[in-house]
Amino acid sequence: MNEPDFIAALRHLPLHPGALGLMDDCAVLPLGSETLVLTHDMMAEGTHFRADADMADVAWKLVATNLSDLAAKGAEPVGVLLGHMLGRQDARFLEGLHEALASFAMPLLGGDTIAATGARAFGLTAIGRASHTPVPSRSGAKAGDGIWITGPVGRAMLGFEGRPEHRSAFDRPVPQLAEGRALAPLVSAMMDVSDGLLLDAFRMARASEVTIALDPQAIPVADPARFDDCIRWGDDYALLFAAPSGTALPLPAHRIGTVTARGPAPLLLGEQSFSGPEGLGYRHG
Amino acid sequence: MNEPDFIAALRHLPLHPGALGLMDDCAVLPLGSETLVLTHDMMAEGTHFRADADMADVAWKLVATNLSDLAAKGAEPVGVLLGHMLGRQDARFLEGLHEALASFAMPLLGGDTIAATGARAFGLTAIGRASHTPVPSRSGAKAGDGIWITGPVGRAMLGFEGRPEHRSAFDRPVPQLAEGRALAPLVSAMMDVSDGLLLDAFRMARASEVTIALDPQAIPVADPARFDDCIRWGDDYALLFAAPSGTALPLPAHRIGTVTARGPAPLLLGEQSFSGPEGLGYRHG
Numbered sequence: 281m282n283e284p285d286f287i288a289a290l291r292h293l294p295l296h297p298g299a300l301g302l303m304d305d306c307a308v309l310p311l312g313s314e315t316l317v318l319t320h321d322m323m324a325e326g327t328h329f330r331a332d333a334d335m336a337d338v339a340w341k342l343v344a345t346n347l348s349d350l351a352a353k354g355a356e357p358v359g360v361l362l363g364h365m366l367g368r369q370d371a372r373f374l375e376g377l378h379e380a381l382a383s384f385a386m387p388l389l390g391g392d393t394i395a396a397t398g399a400r401a402f403g404l405t406a407i408g409r410a411s412h413t414p415v416p417s418r419s420g421a422k423a424g425d426g427i428w429i430t431g432p433v434g435r436a437m438l439g440f441e442g443r444p445e446h447r448s449a450f451d452r453p454v455p456q457l458a459e460g461r462a463l464a465p466l467v468s469a470m471m472d473v474s475d476g477l478l479l480d481a482f483r484m485a486r487a488s489e490v491t492i493a494l495d496p497q498a499i500p501v502a503d504p505a506r507f508d509d510c511i512r513w514g515d516d517y518a519l520l521f522a523a524p525s526g527t528a529l530p531l532p533a534h535r536i537g538t539v540t541a542r543g544p545a546p547l548l549l550g551e552q553s554f555s556g557p558e559g560l561g562y563r564h565g
Numbered sequence: 566m567n568e569p570d571f572i573a574a575l576r577h578l579p580l581h582p583g584a585l586g587l588m589d590d591c592a593v594l595p596l597g598s599e600t601l602v603l604t605h606d607m608m609a610e611g612t613h614f615r616a617d618a619d620m621a622d623v624a625w626k627l628v629a630t631n632l633s634d635l636a637a638k639g640a641e642p643v644g645v646l647l648g649h650m651l652g653r654q655d656a657r658f659l660e661g662l663h664e665a666l667a668s669f670a671m672p673l674l675g676g677d678t679i680a681a682t683g684a685r686a687f688g689l690t691a692i693g694r695a696s697h698t699p700v701p702s703r704s705g706a707k708a709g710d711g712i713w714i715t716g717p718v719g720r721a722m723l724g725f726e727g728r729p730e731h732r733s734a735f736d737r738p739v740p741q742l743a744e745g746r747a748l749a750p751l752v753s754a755m756m757d758v759s760d761g762l763l764l765d766a767f768r769m770a771r772a773s774e775v776t777i778a779l780d781p782q783a784i785p786v787a788d789p790a791r792f793d794d795c796i797r798w799g800d801d802y803a804l805l806f807a808a809p810s811g812t813a814l815p816l817p818a819h820r821i822g823t824v825t826a827r828g829p830a831p832l833l834l835g836e837q838s839f840s841g842p843e844g845l846g847y848r849h850g
Binding site for chain 2: 298316323361362387
């Protein structure tokens with residue numbers, strides 16, 4: 281099966297209400313007076329990192345990508361559970377893990393360590409506590425809202441391609457946890473840009489049943505000569521959000537578009553319209 | 566690195582207090598008036614299942630082994646997060662997953678689905694709610710306690726070896742969730758027997774800083790002619806627990822030993838004494 285088919289089939293299993301229909305990056309679990317936010321992401325050799333990658337960077341990125349999902353929910357770190365497959369550069373993996381956990385004030389709660397053969401895969405479950413309820417979702421964008429992004433897109437792509445000044449954007453992304461918490465009370469929808477700005481904006485529009493019209497002139501890109509690539513590459517982990525026009529934002533952000541009632545296509549980019557996700561960004565599997 | 570070295574190194578990272586020093590199968594996370602119990606176990610092709618295994622059994626076992634850790638804490642199911650690597654027999658995997666989640670009243674909360682190359686690995690994070698606090702740990706056994714086990718050991722071994730009447734014990738183990746909840750208020754220590762009775766009893770003795778003396782005549786084994794193997798093979802998932810002598814138990818269990826003050830060796834089996842874990846059971850990695 282491919283990934284969309286598998287996820288569609290998962291939706292026929294017994295789902296927790298907090299699974300949000302498997303339409304979001306996180307589960308939301310109310311518990312007494314608290315609300316937990318939970319996410320689990322895997323990274324596999326060959327798919328998410330190269331066989332010769334510095335394993336300290338892989339460990340950092342495993343933590344950072346999961347915490348970026350929590351950031352988009354405005355959640356505070358509680359702890360992580362690690363699924364580790366033993367192998368090359370385990371000491372380096374531990375160094376990167378240590379740096380990431382310390383940097384993001386995210387302690388280790390537990391996990392599993394296994395021996396295995398062949399290509400390696402790692403899993404991380406990140407647990408956060410909502411700082412604001414209702415927890416922002418992808419699906420709340422409303423006609424009349426503005427669309428903002430907290431930073432440029434394309435740096436991770438340039439870093440992956442070897443441009444030294446952008447290497448850290450690819451190797452050591454930083455989840456925008458403080459920004460997410462500051463924005464959570466103000467936004468109508470929020471998500472992190474992990475699979476490409478166009479694809480993630482399309483997903484927000486579809487989940488919210490609106491049309492999002494992006495202004496190509498307003499989108500901050502790391503290399504204007506590579507505009508089309510920058511808006512399709514993922515791994516930058518800026519926050520994309522919708523908020524009522526005129527909202528006083530607590531941090532600098534780029535207004536890149538506007539939400540309208542659902543038109544013929546969920547996503548517009550200037551004069552271009554996109555009715556499906558094909559060609560918009562990085563689709564796994 | 567091997568597994569013990571890796572876990573020892575993890576203990577130098579920032580740990581959550583609920584990680585219990587990474588000495589237990591679960592993390593325990595107090596949150597308001599509730600206490601969450603969290604565990605994450607992985608299964609890898611070649612290490613935990615054969616390349617030609619029925620993937621429905623693999624999915625079932627992935628759920629069951631994680632829930633067995635919750636059972637040993639007396640926890641009630643809340644939900645699971647799945648880390649799935651796409652590949653052979655995904656539809657069968659979904660069938661087994663569906664059966665397990667429905668059987669154990671454990672809904673899906675979320676997770677991640679990835680494409681990857683080579684041998685496959687799966688991860689599952691299970692989240693439970695403590696039904697009794699303090700949550701039973703491995704470390705509470707006290708001199709004078711009795712040692713009990715809720716069922717025989719060795720059935721999974723015989724099933725793995727092809728004995729038809731024991732196949733289900735290996736392929737479709739059943740976590741003792743109701744038994745764990747019934748026992749939690751009464752026990753001084755509890756754990757599931759996943760890596761072999763001798764090794765797991767050794768671990769309980771070491772964590773509790775006591776000596777556990779097992780009576781070989783009293784241990785229920787699936788095949789008395791294979792006694793030494795039965796008490797060293799894992800995968801049976803009975804509950805092993807310590808409780809004050811004379812405790813009125815709410816369910817049938819086999820009293821297999823006694824706790825004494827720490828002597829020269831943590832574990833005795835009749836006249837034999839074991840001062841280290843070597844040769845006691847299944848040690849990964």
